[in-house]
Amino acid sequence: MAQVALTIDGLGVDFGGFKAVNNVSLTVEDGELRVLLGANGAGKTTLMDLVSGKTKSTEGRVFLHDTDITNWEEHKIARAGVGRKFQIPSVFKDLTVRRNLEVASCRNPKVLGNLRFGFSKESERDVDRVLDLIGLTEESNRLAAYLSHGQTQWLELGLLITQNPKVILLDEPTAGMTQAETQKTSQIVNSLKGKHTLVVVEHDMAFVREIAERITVLHLGQVLAEGNVEQIETDPKVRAAYLGSRGIL
Amino acid sequence: MSAKSRSVIVIYLAFFALIMCAPLILDPFWLNRIAKYLVFGMLGVAVALSWGYAGILNLGQGLFFGAGAYMLAMSLKLASTTSLQQGSDKPVPDFMLWNAEPGAPTELCCINKASFLWLPFQYQWFGVAMGLLVPVVIATIIGAIVFRKRISGVFVSIITLALVLLVRLIVIDAQPVTNGFNGLTDLGWFKVGGLEFDPYIVPTYYFVAVALCLVLTAARLLVETRAGLILQAIRDDQNRARYLGFDVTVYQTFFFAVSAGVAGLAGMFYVVVSEFASPTFMDLTFSITMVVWAAVGGRSSILGACIGAIVINMISATVSETQGFAEAWKVIIGLIFVLVVLYLPRGFAGLAHDFVDRLLTGHKAGSRRTAGVSDASQLAE
Numbered sequence A: 001m002a003q004v005a006l007t008i009d010g011l012g013v014d015f016g017g018f019k020a021v022n023n024v025s026l027t028v029e030d031g032e033l034r035v036l037l038g039a040n041g042a043g044k045t046t047l048m049d050l051v052s053g054k055t056k057s058t059e060g061r062v063f064l065h066d067t068d069i070t071n072w073e074e075h076k077i078a079r080a081g082v083g084r085k086f087q088i089p090s091v092f093k094d095l096t097v098r099r100n101l102e103v104a105s106c107r108n109p110k111v112l113g114n115l116r117f118g119f120s121k122e123s124e125r126d127v128d129r130v131l132d133l134i135g136l137t138e139e140s141n142r143l144a145a146y147l148s149h150g151q152t153q154w155l156e157l158g159l160l161i162t163q164n165p166k167v168i169l170l171d172e173p174t175a176g177m178t179q180a181e182t183q184k185t186s187q188i189v190n191s192l193k194g195k196h197t198l199v200v201v202e203h204d205m206a207f208v209r210e211i212a213e214r215i216t217v218l219h220l221g222q223v224l225a226e227g228n229v230e231q232i233e234t235d236p237k238v239r240a241a242y243l244g245s246r247g248i249l
Numbered sequence B: 001m002s003a004k005s006r007s008v009i010v011i012y013l014a015f016f017a018l019i020m021c022a023p024l025i026l027d028p029f030w031l032n033r034i035a036k037y038l039v040f041g042m043l044g045v046a047v048a049l050s051w052g053y054a055g056i057l058n059l060g061q062g063l064f065f066g067a068g069a070y071m072l073a074m075s076l077k078l079a080s081t082t083s084l085q086q087g088s089d090k091p092v093p094d095f096m097l098w099n100a101e102p103g104a105p106t107e108l109c110c111i112n113k114a115s116f117l118w119l120p121f122q123y124q125w126f127g128v129a130m131g132l133l134v135p136v137v138i139a140t141i142i143g144a145i146v147f148r149k150r151i152s153g154v155f156v157s158i159i160t161l162a163l164v165l166l167v168r169l170i171v172i173d174a175q176p177v178t179n180g181f182n183g184l185t186d187l188g189w190f191k192v193g194g195l196e197f198d199p200y201i202v203p204t205y206y207f208v209a210v211a212l213c214l215v216l217t218a219a220r221l222l223v224e225t226r227a228g229l230i231l232q233a234i235r236d237d238q239n240r241a242r243y244l245g246f247d248v249t250v251y252q253t254f255f256f257a258v259s260a261g262v263a264g265l266a267g268m269f270y271v272v273v274s275e276f277a278s279p280t281f282m283d284l285t286f287s288i289t290m291v292v293w294a295a296v297g298g299r300s301s302i303l304g305a306c307i308g309a310i311v312i313n314m315i316s317a318t319v320s321e322t323q324g325f326a327e328a329w330k331v332i333i334g335l336i337f338v339l340v341v342l343y344l345p346r347g348f349a350g351l352a353h354d355f356v357d358r359l360l361t362g363h364k365a366g367s368r369r370t371a372g373v374s375d376a377s378q379l380a381e
Helices: A044-052 A074-080 A097-105 A121-133 A149-163 A179-192 A205-211 A229-234 A236-243 B003-025 B028-053 B061-079 B094-098 B115-122 B124-148 B154-173 B202-224 B226-236 B238-243 B248-274 B284-297 B302-320 B329-343 B347-363 B375-380
Strands: A004-015 A018-029 A033-037 A059-064 A082-085 A167-171 A197-201 A214-219 A222-227 B190-192 B195-197
Touching: A004 A044, A004 A197, A018 A044, A018 A059, A018 A197, A018 A222, A033 A044, A033 A205, A044 A074, A044 A082, A044 A167, A044 A197, A074 A082, A074 B238, A082 A149, A097 A121, A097 A149, A097 B226, A121 A149, A149 A167, A149 A179, A179 A197, A179 A205, A214 A229, A214 A236, A222 A229, A222 A236, A229 A236, B003 B028, B003 B202, B003 B302, B003 B347, B028 B061, B028 B202, B028 B226, B028 B248, B028 B284, B028 B302, B061 B115, B061 B124, B061 B154, B061 B190, B061 B248, B061 B284, B115 B124, B124 B154, B124 B248, B154 B284, B195 B202, B202 B226, B202 B248, B202 B302, B226 B238, B226 B248, B238 B248, B284 B302, B284 B329, B284 B347, B302 B329, B302 B347
Parallel strands: A033 A197, A033 A214, A082 A167, A167 A197
Antiparallel strands: A004 A018, A004 A059, A214 A222, B190 B195
């Protein structure tokens, strides 16, 4: 049996009486790709915020392998091995694409330890490999500010791949993308399967079918159902709560 | 090494050569003036570090400049001849006597309640050490609190602005130890070994010029390090950097403190060449003027901000002394600022940057020009 990479145990947060996430428990195995589905306000992004440390939980625990990372500071959770991509693509706009990735390749977080020039050969090789994977080799000397929306999304994915965390949280990686761009994104995401444990929030069902193994459906801050694509598509509770009577497309 | 970094080195060396040649053509009066402007150039470096590279617009840089200036001025005050002629065998600042209570002993230890603070400043190098330490420690404390609380943007500016005014008030109010509004005047000369730095001699100019060259080189190298790159990443997107595992607070505080240290150093050099320290260093207008220098020169260019400071001061000195412009020079400086902000958001350094890129790409025009287009030329297109 595969090892469990990420354990969420009874996690919840109370925003002054409103429970955006309420008693959510789920385990994601090493190398698994888990999709989180749910309507707007179901608590998907909040759940990611709780795991990555952006929001402090008021109940429950989060474990990365055997380490309890509940409510750690963001950069400590990141160093422990959880990477995150935001819904609104965020990259370092005034740096070139290559420099963006170099920042992510930096293994030493300390200021004084970084008072030196250049990056290791290994680090540069990583950057080259990732540039190739996200298809931005040609753009490597452009400022990130001049990339298209899709390219910016890929660059942020590239940052995560370079950072090389055990668990990667992706919040709507195809938001605002054309079909062709979505296609390429699913290739990138598929290439990460096995090497990383992935948790993906996504609305685009075509994309979900392309990448998903297991799906967890959230509804009103709670886990509604869990299973593979077929099980979820035919689950009456899911149909009623989220997909509507017509099903998923 | 790329053609780009080679041209940067050439430009820096040209600037160094230029300021080193100034004594060949200038008389002592102008030389002293230019030395002051070089000190302002050093302040420009401090502003570029915190504003351009860390994205922290500090409207209270005068606090660090003033702190550095006062620390050294205290030592130099005690080294002046008047301080030795107050009827004690140990130096006592003249202003302390003017305000002393009747019957107070003419001793630094106890002429007034707080005068003992001056005791260690009898050693010039204590003053120098404090001139660096005080700004760095203050900046570290401010940074640790402000950046830990994730305060950013205009709110940092407001806090720093309020702080410099607060400290200015305290300095004026602590008249018995600071001489209040009048500041510290009638100072002795700075001494290194047997050499006395009379502000109007050529070695003093070189002292300042060499220091500026070293500060410029060090600052430029600092932003070229990995830490410098990470700092720029933090400037562009704090959260992204945080989720890549960097402790944003530590980076911001570190560079804020470095910038404060450079400003403190500038404050000390200013005291050496101008022979006074006064609360005007902590005036709001002065701190804002520094920001204008950096904006005009180019805030994201260390050398640009430095040259901006020097050139604007030279222009304002020349214009303000020209008949007919005596009143209008502030309008002219203001106009330059408005025009630069409107049409050259990256300052004159941005313009120079583009120009160098044109030259370099023009140079390789024969070869293919696909990838490898440098960042600034993209901006120009």
